[in-house]
Amino acid sequence: xxxxxAALFMVAACSPEPKQPTPTGNPTATVEMxxxxxxAPDTVYVSAGETVEWKNASLxxxxxxxxxxxxxxxxxxxxxxxxxxxxxxxxQPDQTFEHTFSVAGTYRYFCIPHEGAKMIGTVIxxxxx
Numbered sequence: 001x002x003x004x005x006a007a008l009f010m011v012a013a014c015s016p017e018p019k020q021p022t023p024t025g026n027p028t029a030t031v032e033m034x035x036x037x038x039x040a041p042d043t044v045y046v047s048a049g050e051t052v053e054w055k056n057a058s059l060x061x062x063x064x065x066x067x068x069x070x071x072x073x074x075x076x077x078x079x080x081x082x083x084x085x086x087x088x089x090x091x092q093p094d095q096t097f098e099h100t101f102s103v104a105g106t107y108r109y110f111c112i113p114h115e116g117a118k119m120i121g122t123v124i125x126x127x128x129x
Contacts, residue, residue: 027053027098031121033062033091037114039121048128051100056091062119064088064097066109076115080105080125087112101125 028050032040035058044052054064067085071077079085080103088097090113101107104127111119 027051029053030055032057033064033111033119034058035060037111037117037119039109039111039119042120043122043124045124045126046101047126048102048104049100050125051098052123053096053098054088054091055096056093059093061090061092061113063090063112064099064109064121065112066107070112071110071115073110073115076108076110076120078106078108080107083107104128 028046029044030053031044033054033056034040037060039054046052056062065071065087066077066079067087068077068079069085070087077085083101083103083105086099086109091097101123104125107123107125109121109123
């Protein structure tokens with residue numbers, strides 16, 4: 001039993017953390033993920049080339065996911081033509097995720113663990129000025 005616990009600890013300790021992009025430190029908009037399974041605000045407006053930061057202000061784990069291949073409900077994810085899918089992986093409380101939007105259009109993203117509760121947000125990206 002002791003060897004099994006030691007082996008499990010070693011695997012957990014050696015498992016890589018999900019790779020998070022290097023924060024820019026200069027987001028244009030910030031969205032909080034809440035205990036009430038919402039993104040606040042649920043819609044933000046930025047220009048192409050600007051960055052949005054999501055902060056997990058909740059006691060729960062959340063994701064920021066805009067990938068139609070990972071959505072289980074129709075309409076949870078939406079990407080403009082030419083935009084690449086993104087996924088934060090699981091964010092623990094107080095962790096952040098940033099994404100810079102280079103393609104103008106409407107993005108609809110969701111939280112994988114709370115998609116069924118309709119934890120969905122929108123980013124509207126205006127063309128570069």
